[in-house]
Amino acid sequence: MDEKTKSGIIHDLLKSVKLNNGFYLWMAFLSVSLVFCLTAYYQQLTTGLGVTGLRDYISWGMYISNFVFFVASSLIGMLISSVLGLTGQKWITPITRMAEIIAFAFAAVAGLVIVSDMGRPERLLNVFIHGRFQSPILWDVTVVTTYVMISLLLFIVPMVPDLAIAYNNRTDLPKWQRLLYKLLSLNWVGSKEQKDLLHKAIRILLILVIPVALAIHTVTSWLFAVTPRAGWNSTIFGPYFVTGAFVTGVASVIIAMYVFRKIYHLQDYIKEIHFDKIGKLLVLVSLVYLYFNINEFLVPGYKMPKHESITLHSLFNGGHAIMFWFVQLAGLVIPIFLLLLKKFRKPTPLLIIGIFVFIGAWLKRYLIVVPTQEHPFLPIQNVPQSYTFYQPTFTEICITLASFILVLIIVSVLAKVFPLIPIQETIDERNNKTESHEE
């Protein structure tokens, strides 16, 4: 490969790292929205969780649904980098870092989301001081923090060569940014010894993250499955949640791919073939998830045992039917059929499908969390009417929005300050291609 192409790649992929006015404007917008939404949290802190629509019977609502959704979305880092990476899929190169950023952002904010659901957030440390090993919450705290750390490492470690390149090539950047590159590039010169070490380190991380990622979502599903409640009392909740997580995560990566390709002008690196491939990946994970959905709803639906049947009826043809069928059809079945056709795996149609899947996935978590609690074993009686159903309040919605804004802030900053597409790997890959071509 000639030098010109190499410097061309470096030039292209380092173009985005300089902070510009557009970025500042976007961050200002996000910060103002965040501050606005956080006033809602202040209100919740001073008044109590009563500002939400939650009451004694339906005591988990939007926050917990959102927490489950965030944990789910974060699993994508493991799917793309580890599962596909270790099996030798080459097309993932330009989206691995994006996937890791998404994984880190969602996992990190998931921890905050769960704090927003606590009645006594100032006692958070009790979990460590008085932690009981029997409680799935303790397992969740443990694995989520581990996953956040590994995801962060999986973001930084493979980036070391790129940081050295960025340091050497972008002398025009502000001092702090160059210092950051210099520190994080760990004196990388690209010697054989360094390459071997880096390769080994990445490999260990890639393998390590698989069980941890499976654990975080399995444990999250156990928050429900370990209770005796009809609707949650299911043995397949672990794999049901994990497969659902892949659907959510792929949808978020599709959205990110489209957006960054557009604003960073990465058409030469994120090509139509990548959309085609990830479209196929979405079909695969959606089919697996559909299979688990059939098992989860049709098996109890066939028997209709007393308590399950009440919840199932509310989903199939009761109060939650519209949302349920929207989620199943627009968020799962229709995307599968459309994506089997090549013309829907082009960037724009794929983006639209991805957005539907993303929204469907969020609502799906809501449908897992809320309806079951509306139908406890014993009747809800002698309480105000508002106790018998759940309706999120404006405050609650604002606090949930705040968590999304936080994710956007983390993703925007990391994708801006650091090179979004792996430079060294792109160069190496194109080298290999030319070499094998010459042979």
Added chain:
Amino acid sequence: MEDNKDPKENKRREFLKTLGIIGAAGASGAMALYFGQQFEKIKAGKKVRLLTVDNKVVEFENGELKEFKGTTEDFIARGREGLPGKSWVMVIDLAKCRNARKCISACQSAHHLRPEQYHINTLQMQDSELTSPYFMPKPCQHCDNPPCVSVCPVDATFKRTDGPVLIDNERCIGCRFCIAACPYSARIFNWFDPKDAEKFANDPYDIELNVPQKRGTVSKCLFSADRLRNDELPYCVSNCPNGVYYFGDKNDDAVTNGTTKETVRLSTLLKDNAAYRLMEELGQEPRVYYLPPKDRLFPFPEQENKNEDNHV
């Protein structure tokens, strides 16, 4: 309600032995108070003499005298231990319940609860179309295999050796996992400041009474653990006008009816009346037994139980 005085007063005798730090004289440390059964306010300028535990007479002036009930730490330390040798059980005779709701009001006033907050709630039940409707008082079942205790991440809710499942609202983080896990919907949450929060704000926290209630924490039926400590029947049991409740010690095989004060053999009562436990199939091993609603000699309301009807 004569027999439902401030529950804490009953502890006075016990704590007279313990320490009190009072006003200026408190510098010397512990002091027990003994001058009658009443609180006394000391007017400014008036001198008061008190006898300490080590037989010294101390004198002080000004300030307000308060009964010393014990500190939050004392209550928690002893409240986490069960009463030795006891194994409390409750029997509820559904044939006798007329929905008088005296159990509920006694419970709510003892635990500083609002009308829509229940440690015990009387539900209107009908198992199937042709079977008879009946009223079912539903306290916490104090399971021996409690799902709420298993899932609590901080050991705030715990199972005592004498049976009751209690909650420590000084430790609860408000995650509400226990509420999600309880199949009997026995737990409630303080979504806002509790009733009369300011009035009781400075009182020490009695873990056996879960009072004062605290915003952002879970509350629940405690089998009136504070009354059990004083050899008294729970609030609900002693306030029922219809003889619905029996309460007692499984180890003694004896339970006492809260209305008639008649003590009967537990095993015979359960056997003769074909007693059962709620949702036995879930395997939570409840400590509350129900006697079936047979031969009910009073009319049952035609109307469906409306949610708004029975509170406030």
